[in-house]
Each structure stands twice: as structure tokens, then as C-alpha cells.
Amino acid sequence: MLLVLKLIAIPFPIVIQTARAQTAQAQTAPASAPATQAQIATLQQAVQSAQSAGDNAWMLTSAALVLLMTGPGLALFYGGLVRKKNILGTMMQSFAMMCMVTIIWAICGYSLAFGHGNAFIGGFEHLFLRGVSIHADPQNFYVQTIPEQTYMIYQLMFAIITPALICGAFAERMKFSAMAVFLSLWSIFVYSPMAHMVWGVGGFLNSNGGKIPSLDFAGGTVVHITSGVSALITALYLGKRLGYPATKMSPHSLVLSFIGASLLWVGWFGFNAGSALAASSLATSAFINTHFATATAALGWTIYEWLHNGKPTALGAISGAVAGLVAITPASGFVQPMSALFIGLAAGFFCSFMVFKVKSIFRYDDSLDAFGVHGAGGTLGAILTGVFAASAINPIYGKGVPTGGIDGHWGQILNQLAAVGISWVVSIVGTLVLLFAVDKVIGLRLSPEQEAAGLDLSQHGEEGYDFNN
Numbered sequence: 001m002l003l004v005l006k007l008i009a010i011p012f013p014i015v016i017q018t019a020r021a022q023t024a025q026a027q028t029a030p031a032s033a034p035a036t037q038a039q040i041a042t043l044q045q046a047v048q049s050a051q052s053a054g055d056n057a058w059m060l061t062s063a064a065l066v067l068l069m070t071g072p073g074l075a076l077f078y079g080g081l082v083r084k085k086n087i088l089g090t091m092m093q094s095f096a097m098m099c100m101v102t103i104i105w106a107i108c109g110y111s112l113a114f115g116h117g118n119a120f121i122g123g124f125e126h127l128f129l130r131g132v133s134i135h136a137d138p139q140n141f142y143v144q145t146i147p148e149q150t151y152m153i154y155q156l157m158f159a160i161i162t163p164a165l166i167c168g169a170f171a172e173r174m175k176f177s178a179m180a181v182f183l184s185l186w187s188i189f190v191y192s193p194m195a196h197m198v199w200g201v202g203g204f205l206n207s208n209g210g211k212i213p214s215l216d217f218a219g220g221t222v223v224h225i226t227s228g229v230s231a232l233i234t235a236l237y238l239g240k241r242l243g244y245p246a247t248k249m250s251p252h253s254l255v256l257s258f259i260g261a262s263l264l265w266v267g268w269f270g271f272n273a274g275s276a277l278a279a280s281s282l283a284t285s286a287f288i289n290t291h292f293a294t295a296t297a298a299l300g301w302t303i304y305e306w307l308h309n310g311k312p313t314a315l316g317a318i319s320g321a322v323a324g325l326v327a328i329t330p331a332s333g334f335v336q337p338m339s340a341l342f343i344g345l346a347a348g349f350f351c352s353f354m355v356f357k358v359k360s361i362f363r364y365d366d367s368l369d370a371f372g373v374h375g376a377g378g379t380l381g382a383i384l385t386g387v388f389a390a391s392a393i394n395p396i397y398g399k400g401v402p403t404g405g406i407d408g409h410w411g412q413i414l415n416q417l418a419a420v421g422i423s424w425v426v427s428i429v430g431t432l433v434l435l436f437a438v439d440k441v442i443g444l445r446l447s448p449e450q451e452a453a454g455l456d457l458s459q460h461g462e463e464g465y466d467f468n469n
Contacts, residue, residue: 048145052136055145058279059154065270066157070094070164073267077260077322078168081368084252086172087464089455096180097164101187105156112192114142114155119204119211122196141201143277154274159195162223163187168368169231172249173241173451176459178444182434190230190430194222194423205419207396214419215389215396215403215412217286218275220330220382221423228375229427232366237435238444240365242451249367254314261318265294268325272332285393286332290325293332293344297324300348308356316352323351323373327381331388334396334403339388343381351377379420386416 075094079087101109106129115122126132132152138144143151163183170179197203198216205214205221216222241249251257272290276283301320306312327347328340335343355372366372389404389412391397402409438444445451450458457463 052145055278055280056136056147056150058283059146059150059274059277062270062274063150063154063157065267066154066161066274067098067267069264069267069271070157070161071098073260073263074161074164075260076256077264077318078171078257078368080253080256080258080260081168081251082171083249083454084465085454085456085463087252087256087456088462089176089459090167090171092176092455092460093167093179094164096176097160097183100180100184101160101163102156104184104187105152105159109159109187109192110152110155112188113159113195114152114200116201117196119202120197121193122200145278151277155195158219158223158271159187159191162191162219162227165223165227165370165374166231166234168370169235169366170238171367172455173238173367173446174444175442175446175450176455178438178442181442182438182444185434185438186230186431189434190226190427191222194226194426197422198222198419205422212415212418213397214382214415215334215385216330216382216419217333217385217394218272218329220326220378220385221419224326224329224374224378225382225420225423226427228371228373228378229424230431231370232364232375233428233431234435235364235366235371237432237439241367242448244365245363251315258314258318261321264325265321268294268329271325272329276333282333282394285337288337289332289335289340290328292337292340293328293347294321294324296341296344297321297327297348297351300324300345301352302348304349304352305356308352319355319369319373320348320352323347323377326374326377327351327384329378330382331385334385334389334394336388336390336393339390339406343384343388346384347377347380350380379424382420382423383413383416386413 071091071094075091078094079091082090108124108127110129110132111124111126112122115125117123129149129152133140133148136143136145136147140148142148163186166183166186167179174182197205197210198214198221199206202209204211205216207213207215214221243249268290269287273283273287276286298317298320301316301323302312305316324344324347327343331340331343351373354376355369359366359369359372385404387405389396389407391399391401391403391407394403395401396403404412435444446455446458
């Protein structure tokens with residue numbers, strides 16, 4: 001209290017004089033010396049280092065999110081959809097891809113997909129990861145602010161989940177040994193060429209200088225069309241499961257599938273937003289589009305199923321969500337949020353139609369609807385990318401240059417159709433050749449006795465559920 005009284009007692013003119021004196025002193029003080037070139041260079045280096053650190057952190061996080069999509073996401077999603085005698089065998093298929101494709105990628109897969117080669121396949125410069133730098137390089141074709149090794153490990157996660165998706169079509173009836181050999185060869189002879197054509201330097205379908213510049217932000221053609229179409233071919237080649245469709249083959253645990261689908265939704269943010277290859281506004285756009293499309297696709301599938309079967313089901317909702325994730329994948333970094341809502345809604349209706357109507361008409365046994373969701377959804381999404389791509393979101397062809405149909409570049413739809421057609425042809429031919437070769441050498445299908453016993457016992461000698469303990 002005494003201190004307050006003393007402050008109040010200070011004559012007001014003295015306060016004014018003190019303030020004026022300080023102002024005059026500041027005005028007469030010499031100006032700071034101008035920044036030197038060395039200081040500016042140091043500041044620029046600090047900014048670049050901070051950007052590189054932020055981008056690298058985001059990309060490593062995205063790589064982990066994409067791996068989460070395979071295990072546990074896809075493993076749980078597919079595992080819950082099969083009968084309980086096949087749950088471990090089905091989950092092992094996803095886990096095996098996490099292991100085997102990693103080794104293949106390190107030896108030759110990355111080089112064939114992203115090395116310098118020709119318009120259709122990469123070269124051998126990065127065999128055994130030779131020359132894949134741990135440091136950021138502004139001159140690198142693929143990335144400028146992150147190490148190429150970060151880009152390599154991020155792309156590996158795409159290479160892992162793509163063949164794992166095919167497992168949904170031949171669920172419950174392929175030998176584990178045949179699956180391992182077939183999908184390992186598939187990752188080399190189907191996935192790597194498609195990845196190079198769409199994303200690789202000099203690729204035939206690359207939007208940056210390719211003969212047919214197509215738009216595929218995160219894998220509509222490379223991941224979903226190739227896996228979905230290959231899944232259909234595999235299902236047709238193997239034939240139907242014993243007792244299909246007369247025997248009821250309902251999912252044994254929709255709870256597991258529900259958890260798996262939710263993990264896929266979360267992991268997909270790394271899949272799509274991570275494809276911006278930086279912690280940037282483009283990553284934000286892809287993130288938002290991914291979420292919006294997934295929500296409307298779940299709604300679209302639910303409405304179709306409600307009208308078709310009289311009840312909305314949990315299986316339909318999660319299947320619709322995955323369909324939306326698939327369809328928005330190629331468009332996620334090119335379209336406006338309202339366009340993403342439409343793409344998701346269209347995917348929900350279209351993919352449910354493929355599963356409920358087309359599958360029943362042709363009576364093929366695509367066990368877990370890998371083609372109906374990934375093949376059909378990827379095809380639809382790739383085409384709609386050409387319609388809704390906007391230069392305001394991603395000026396991929398240059399600032400002010402139209403990107404998709406709504407921009408006035410309707411010819412982009414033709415490019416998208418060409419990319420879809422090439423993806424279909426590569427997938428069909430490559431899958432048929434590999435299936436035939438593996439079938440002749442070691443055989444593809446389980447014996448009737450093995451199929452009746454289930455994958456868990458016949459292939460792995462164990463059971464997912466032991467109700468006696």
C-alpha cells in the first residue's frame with residue numbers, strides 16, 4: 001500500500017519529461033547495421049532446415065499410417081469377414097506381404113518402380129538401394145525437402161498393401177505357399193511397372209512429361225485398379241469356394257471388421273495426405289477430401305442397401321466407407337471439397353451396385369468383394385478425377401493452366417480413360433501369366449479336404465480361437 005502511495009506521489013510532469021527524454025534518445029540512437037550476405041544465407045539455411053525437418057516428420061508419420069492400413073487395418077477387416085476357421089490364415093496373408101514385399105522392395109522393387117529406365121519400367125540403378133540418399137536433395141526428381149530414403153520407405157508401404165488387397169478375392173481357398181510366390185512375383189511384374197508408368201521419372205502416364213499425362217495423386221490406378229482387377233482374375237481362375245453360393249458363408253466377426261475398417265479410415269490420411277510429400281496446404285486439401293468422400297460413400301452405400309435389402313447394416317456402412325476411400329484416392333490432391341463429397345457419394349452407390357447386382361448376375365466368387373470395392377471404385381475415381389480436377393487446388397500443369405473438365409480441359413478425361421485401360425490390361429495379362437505359371441509349378445488351390453478344414457489348421461497347424469482353454 002505504501003508503495004502505491006509513493007508512486008501516486010510522483011509529480012506528473014516528471015513522468016512526462018522522462019518519457020520525452022527516452023523518445024529523444026531512441027530517435028538519436030544509431031540505426032542497426034544492415035544484415036550481411038552471410039547472415040542472410042544463414043537465415044535461409046535455417047528456414048530450409050526447418051522446412052525439411054517438418055516435411056520429413058510428416059512423411060515418416062504418413063509412412064507409419066500407411067503401414068497401419070495393412071496390419072492391423074486390412075488384416076482385421078478381411079479377418080473378420082471370413083469364417084472363423086480361416087481367420088489366422090487370412091490375417092497371415094497381410095502379415096506375409098509386410099515381410100516379403102519389404103525384402104523385394106529393398107532388392108529390386110524400388111529400382112524397377114522409381115529408377116531411371118524407359119517409359120514402362122525403371123532401371124537397375126537402385127538395386128539393393130544403391131544410391132538412395134539419406135540426405136535431402138533439391139535436384140531430386142521425386143522429392144526436394146526430404147531424403148530419398150524417406151520417399152523410398154513411404155512408397156514401400158504402398159507396395160505392401162496393394163498385393164495384400166488381392167487376398168480378399170481368393171480368401172479361404174488358396175495355398176499359403178502359392179499365395180506367397182504369386183503375390184511376390186506380382187509385386188515385381190505388375191505393381192512396379194504400373195508405379196513407374198504413373199509416378200516414375202519418364203513414365204508413360206506420368207503427369208510430369210509422360211506421353212499420356214494422367215492424374216493419380218495417391219494410387220487410383222497404381223494401387224486400386226491393379227489390385228481390384230487382378231483380384232477378379234484370380235477369383236475367376238481359381239473358381240468358387242466349396243459350396244458357394246448354396247452354403248451360407250457369413251462373416252464370423254463383424255466387430256473385428258468394424259475395427260479394421262476404422263483403422264483403414266485413419267491410416268488413409270497418411271495414404272492420401274502423405275502423397276503431397278510435404279507438410280503443406282496440399283496435404284491439408286488431400287486430408288479434407290479423404291474424410292469428406294469417405295463419409296458420403298458410407299452414406300450412399302447405406303441408402304442403397306436400405307432400399308435393396310430393407311435394413312442398413314454395419315457391414316454395408318464400413319464397406320461403403322472403404323469404397324469412398326478408394327474412389328477419392330486418385331483425386332484427393334486435385335479436387336475441391338464439394339467435388340470430394342460428390343465422388344464419395346457416387347462411389348457408395350456404384351460400388352454397392354457392383355456388389356449386390358453385378359456380382360449376383362455373373363455369379364463369380366469374389367469372396368470379400370475386392371473387385372467390387374477396389375477395382376470398381378478405383379476405376380470410377382480415376383475417371384472422375386479427370387472431371388473435377390481443379391488448378392486452384394493443384395496447378396500440376398502450370399499456374400493458370402486448366403487441369404480437369406471443370407477447368408475447361410475436358411481432354412483430361414480421355415487421358416484418364418487411357419490410364420484406366422492400360423491399368424486393366426497390365427493387370428489382366430500379368431495376373432493370368434503369373435497364375436498359370438505358379439499353378440503349373442506348385443499348384444494354387446487347396447485340396448477339398450484342406451479347404452473344408454480351413455486355412456488355420458491345414459496351412460498353419462493352429463486355430464484362431466481355442467474354446468477349450
